[in-house]
Amino acid sequence: MRDDGARGLLGGRFARRFADRVEAGRVLGERVASLGLGDPVVLALPRGGVPVAGEVARALDAPFDVYVARKIGAPGRPELGVGALAEGGEPVFDEALLDALGLQPGDLAATVAREREELRRRVAAYRGDRELEQVKGRDVVVVDDGLATGGTARAALKALRGLSPRRLVLAVPVAPPDTLRALRSLADDMVAVLTPAHFGAVGAWYRRFEQLDDAEVLAALEHRLDRGE
Numbered sequence: 001m002r003d004d005g006a007r008g009l010l011g012g013r014f015a016r017r018f019a020d021r022v023e024a025g026r027v028l029g030e031r032v033a034s035l036g037l038g039d040p041v042v043l044a045l046p047r048g049g050v051p052v053a054g055e056v057a058r059a060l061d062a063p064f065d066v067y068v069a070r071k072i073g074a075p076g077r078p079e080l081g082v083g084a085l086a087e088g089g090e091p092v093f094d095e096a097l098l099d100a101l102g103l104q105p106g107d108l109a110a111t112v113a114r115e116r117e118e119l120r121r122r123v124a125a126y127r128g129d130r131e132l133e134q135v136k137g138r139d140v141v142v143v144d145d146g147l148a149t150g151g152t153a154r155a156a157l158k159a160l161r162g163l164s165p166r167r168l169v170l171a172v173p174v175a176p177p178d179t180l181r182a183l184r185s186l187a188d189d190m191v192a193v194l195t196p197a198h199f200g201a202v203g204a205w206y207r208r209f210e211q212l213d214d215a216e217v218l219a220a221l222e223h224r225l226d227r228g229e
Contacts, residue, residue, distance in 0.1 A: 016205075017204075017205050017206055018173060018174075018206050019206070019207050020208040021048065021051040021145050021209075022054075022055055024052055024174075024193070024206070025052035025053065025055025025056055025173075026055045027173065028055070028056055028143070028171055028172070028191065029058065029059025029060065031193060032056055032059065032141055032169065032171050032191050033059045035169065035189060037060065037062075038166075039137075039139060039166075040060050040062040040138065040139040040141055041063050041064070041065070041133045041135065041140055042057040042060065042062050042063070042064035042065075042141045042143060043066065043067040043133070043135075043141065043142050043156075043160070044064060044065070044066050044143050045068075045069055045143065045144040045152055045153065046066045046122065046126065046217050047211075047213070047217050048145035048146075048202075049144040049145050050212065050217050050221075051145075051212075051220060052143050052145050052172075053141075053143035056141060056143050062141075063133050065127070065133040066126045066217065066221065067086065067160070068086070068087045068119050068122045068126070069086040069155050069156045069159075070085050070086075070115040070116075070118055070122075071083075071084050071115070071151060071152055072084055072093070072108055072111055072112060073111060074101060075107065081149060081151045082094050082103065082108065083098075083108065083112075083155075084156075085116060085155055086119075086155040086156040086158070086159040086160075087159065088163070089158055089159025091105070091108070091112050092154055092155040092158055093105055094151065122214070125214055126214075126217055126218065126221060127221075135164070135165050136163055136164045136165065137164065137166050138166055139165065139166055139169065140167070140169065141171050142157060142160065142168070142169065142170050142171065143171050143172065144172050145172070145202060145206075146174040146175060146205065147172050147174075147175035147176070147179050147180070148176070148179065148199070148202055150175070150179040153172075153183060154182075154183060154186060157170060157183065157186040157187055158186060167188045167189070168186075168187050168188050168189075169187060169188060169190070169191065170183060170186075170187040170189075170191070171190070171191040172192050172193075173192070174193065174196070174199075175195060175199075176195065176196065176197070176199035180192060180195065
């Protein structure tokens, strides 16, 4: 795993926080470019990963697209992620958390169905009839604006592995070390610019961290197509 977190936190160009997702993407793109990937494609986890991925794709001179994943929240506590679902994949659950809550995967059937429907809606909204960028046999870079528990990234990596990429890379501006260790077996390479031990939340590592909407994601994708990527 490429880990530049200590330098970033102790006095690098971004001693404490990124200005915004675009700046984070530019720094991350420099790190990913040093991997020497061949025929790469960059896949953003929307919504927050889209502006970051756009800069990574620019650094690699590579196409980028969205790859949709959805958190599965606990019953009555939707903010508590007990699993996630990515397009083309099966639900991936945090078994230890389910045990702690006294839940079985079957107890989440209604929630999974709702999230699967929302996933389909977002895929249709973002790509319409267009197919996902070709993944098989290519170096695939999965990008988000940061990881907390890593649930959606876990679901995305597992689903993408089933599409037979040549190399699967997870790249994020910021993530706690324990989350990266938990995901390590799912990716061939990992790149994280900041890996703070005292993490808090993803937004704490940005000076500007506005919530994005579907219109902003679509605008970024239209810009990608206008540039011929």
